[in-house]
Amino acid sequence: KNEVEQSPQNLTAQEGEFITINCSYSVGISALHWLQQHPGGGIVSLFMLSSGKKKHGRLIATINIQEKHSSLHITASHPRDSAVYICAGLNYGGSQGNLIFGKGTKLSVKP
Amino acid sequence: DTGVSQDPRHKITKRGQNVTFRCDPISEHNRLYWYRQTLGQGPEFLTYFQNEAQLEKSRLLSDRFSAERPKGSFSTLEIQRTEQGDSAMYLCASSLKYRLAPYNEQFFGPGTRLTVL
Numbered sequence: 392k393n394e395v396e397q398s399p400q401n402l403t404a405q406e407g408e409f410i411t412i413n414c415s416y417s418v419g420i421s422a423l424h425w426l427q428q429h430p431g432g433g434i435v436s437l438f439m440l441s442s443g444k445k446k447h448g449r450l451i452a453t454i455n456i457q458e459k460h461s462s463l464h465i466t467a468s469h470p471r472d473s474a475v476y477i478c479a480g481l482n483y484g485g486s487q488g489n490l491i492f493g494k495g496t497k498l499s500v501k502p
Numbered sequence: 503d504t505g506v507s508q509d510p511r512h513k514i515t516k517r518g519q520n521v522t523f524r525c526d527p528i529s530e531h532n533r534l535y536w537y538r539q540t541l542g543q544g545p546e547f548l549t550y551f552q553n554e555a556q557l558e559k560s561r562l563l564s565d566r567f568s569a570e571r572p573k574g575s576f577s578t579l580e581i582q583r584t585e586q587g588d589s590a591m592y593l594c595a596s597s598l599k600y601r602l603a604p605y606n607e608q609f610f611g612p613g614t615r616l617t618v619l
Contacts, residue, residue, distance in 0.1 A: 492544030
């Protein structure tokens with residue numbers, strides 16, 4: 392079992408739909424990253440959060456530390472949102488050296 | 503462009519050859535990370551530096567892998583005697599870690615895609 396699990400693995404939506412991607416983790420983390428990866432590999436950081444909720448444009452990220460769960464929401468989805476979305480926990484501990492990644496959720500938004 | 507850059511973007515090599523990748527972090531960032539990502543998987547941590555010191559290495563980093571950050575700026579990742587299993591995307595990230603900050607956001611480069619024939 393991975394330490395960071397995402398669901399669903401694949402998601403197809405129609406343009407305009409509200410999208411939710413879930414992330415659960417079984418390890419202690421000090422913060423959680425949501426990342427976007429486009430074909431070709433480049434990774435963009437969307438959010439880093441340790442509590443509560445953050446919003447940026449049509450993207451909203453929430454985290455519940457007690458339940459070890461985070462969600463990424465996309466409102467009014469658009470084909471340009473098509474990408475792989477990855478959640479990654481910042482390893483808890485003195486070094487805080489590394490991220491522990493989920494396998495990603497591949498999102499395809501159809502026009 | 504003031505983001506993280508990596509060179510080369512693509513590398514094709516024959517099994518047994520040595521390869522070296524370079525990462526240039528965001529200029530004021532003191533931490534630099536290397537990750538590896540195979541097809542269909544999330545990235546996996548390899549190693550990270552704070553300034554020129556290599557603070558942590560994953561057990562994934564076999565003795566064929568070596569990373570350096572000699573002046574605390576750019577970093578190189580060398581793979582000796584490459585194997586087909588080394589084929590992957592190698593990602594570099596950097597961050598600015600303040601002494602009292604509980605965590606620090608990482609910014610990623612475009613990656614170097616290695617294919618070992």
